[in-house]
Amino acid sequence: MSKEYPGNPLNSKDFKKALKTKYVPTAEYAWSAGHAINRFLTGLKEGRILGIKCRSCERILVPPRAFCEECFISVDEWVELKDTGTVNTFAISYLDTMANRIKKPLLPAVIEIDGAGGNGFLHMLGEVDPKKIKIGMKVKAVWKPAKDRKGDITDIKYFKPARGGV
Amino acid sequence: MPRRVAMIGAGMTKFMRRANDTPKEMAFEASKMALDAAGLELKDIESVALGTAPDAFDGVHMKGEYLSDGAGSFLKPYTRSFVGGGTGVFTGAHGWWHIASGMFDTCLVVGEEKMSSAHPHPQGAFLTIFDNLIERNLGPNLVWIFALEMNRYMTKHNIKKEDIARVSVKNKGNALDHPCAQLGMKITVDDVLNSETLAWPVQRLDISPTSDGAAAFVLASEEVAKRVTDDPIWIEGVGWNVDTTIWTNRDLYYPKYVEYAARMPYKMAGIHNPPKDIDFAEPYDPFDYKELHHMEGLQLCRKGEAPILTREGVTARDGDLPTCPSGGALGVGNPIAATGVMKLCELYWQLRGEAGKRQIPKDLRTGVAQAWGDLMQVGTVVVMRR
Numbered sequence A: 001m002s003k004e005y006p007g008n009p010l011n012s013k014d015f016k017k018a019l020k021t022k023y024v025p026t027a028e029y030a031w032s033a034g035h036a037i038n039r040f041l042t043g044l045k046e047g048r049i050l051g052i053k054c055r056s057c058e059r060i061l062v063p064p065r066a067f068c069e070e071c072f073i074s075v076d077e078w079v080e081l082k083d084t085g086t087v088n089t090f091a092i093s094y095l096d097t098m099a100n101r102i103k104k105p106l107l108p109a110v111i112e113i114d115g116a117g118g119n120g121f122l123h124m125l126g127e128v129d130p131k132k133i134k135i136g137m138k139v140k141a142v143w144k145p146a147k148d149r150k151g152d153i154t155d156i157k158y159f160k161p162a163r164g165g166v
Numbered sequence B: 001m002p003r004r005v006a007m008i009g010a011g012m013t014k015f016m017r018r019a020n021d022t023p024k025e026m027a028f029e030a031s032k033m034a035l036d037a038a039g040l041e042l043k044d045i046e047s048v049a050l051g052t053a054p055d056a057f058d059g060v061h062m063k064g065e066y067l068s069d070g071a072g073s074f075l076k077p078y079t080r081s082f083v084g085g086g087t088g089v090f091t092g093a094h095g096w097w098h099i100a101s102g103m104f105d106t107c108l109v110v111g112e113e114k115m116s117s118a119h120p121h122p123q124g125a126f127l128t129i130f131d132n133l134i135e136r137n138l139g140p141n142l143v144w145i146f147a148l149e150m151n152r153y154m155t156k157h158n159i160k161k162e163d164i165a166r167v168s169v170k171n172k173g174n175a176l177d178h179p180c181a182q183l184g185m186k187i188t189v190d191d192v193l194n195s196e197t198l199a200w201p202v203q204r205l206d207i208s209p210t211s212d213g214a215a216a217f218v219l220a221s222e223e224v225a226k227r228v229t230d231d232p233i234w235i236e237g238v239g240w241n242v243d244t245t246i247w248t249n250r251d252l253y254y255p256k257y258v259e260y261a262a263r264m265p266y267k268m269a270g271i272h273n274p275p276k277d278i279d280f281a282e283p284y285d286p287f288d289y290k291e292l293h294h295m296e297g298l299q300l301c302r303k304g305e306a307p308i309l310t311r312e313g314v315t316a317r318d319g320d321l322p323t324c325p326s327g328g329a330l331g332v333g334n335p336i337a338a339t340g341v342m343k344l345c346e347l348y349w350q351l352r353g354e355a356g357k358r359q360i361p362k363d364l365r366t367g368v369a370q371a372w373g374d375l376m377q378v379g380t381v382v383v384m385r386r
């Protein structure tokens, strides 16, 4: 094993002075939602959470997909689920999406949707004291007003504790 | 029957917050050091296997091709593999089958990452990991997935944060003995618990840094290995596995895909009782709880038991089952694909007794390295033996 290791670290002062080239990409995308998520998002616009059932393994798939990845067959049996669920896990985030520090924390959580056998999706919690959030807590969707919904995951504003504030 | 595959030389650069060196220059330095250590020249290398993470980190399209000269692949059979954070250890499998298949007698394996080029932070590149249809509009941050997984793991097993913090204390401490380390330091459990909360339960000192660096090793067939060295280290087994990206439909408390990935090399290497048959481990530790999570996936202990072993000192460098004797991603640094290659290099140096101040003070025969990545879904595992 050699004694001298290569590599030339720069401290932040030297880094500022170092010769650099720069480039800012302009990359914009527009994704079609596909068969399953199209219907899921349409459901959200109507104030409904939709899942899809695999006739082979009988799992209720939320978020829905066009095929069951385990049984590897097409699935098409749509089921309407309640807009209530259970907190599977959560975080109290003092970082925004670009890792900037924020004072009022964001409260991301995985919500198991009632009736989906533990399956669910990523969303946010609201109307709750962060210190009082618990895994296993029952929650209910708070929807945007119908006129403001546009077929997006944010048509649900957040999930709040199911029985009033906690 | 696959042919036996030996590691015969290893090299790496320092791991750094910001390198002046370009990615290609770092790949060259690590590759050259590995060749020198093996006593070979580039003309002796028949094939090259490179691992590096997303092109978006560098803003260089076709990063594999860009790095090829630095990885010693000028006009040679060359491929790049990429399985997210699992890439570095996967290169052990990637290179292994070049030799095991009988196609080549030598293979240079290289891992490189330069994360400091993305400004102001590689966060912007990391974000595209989230589902483009139903997750990204929620404004997620990469740290969220770790916070969500860590919370689930802690809650399921009723684990205290101080027992997780001990991993960070241990690994950053171990890294003080690593000449390439970026973040070797002596800290206490309280330092971790009092560090800035980023996304609870994740705090500043629970996390590995973003890093620049490269690492490399040379693999050879048995015939070549026995000609060039008296002390080859054998790659005895390789494995990899991937779970679905629909991560909200899985219970994050346990990495099943790591278990499945580990069962492959254990079978190849005849390992029936991992805690007994394995002498030391380099599990992937981008966050402190991940080392614990991965020890459980690697079957080195029962589910929920890893924090207890850590508290009892079993995983310390002088314990019964040392983990991350190098200092790991938490201490040496975490230039993603290079980190996994560094872990394979560490197995090599430890098994040859060349780890210097980091040397584990007991007879070593078998070591395992593991990496993990993407949306909490990829496991890659390599078992090496003296």
Ligand SMILES: [Zn+2]
Pocket: A054, A055, A056, A057, A058, A059, A068, A069, A070, A071, A072
């Ligand atoms: Zn099915």
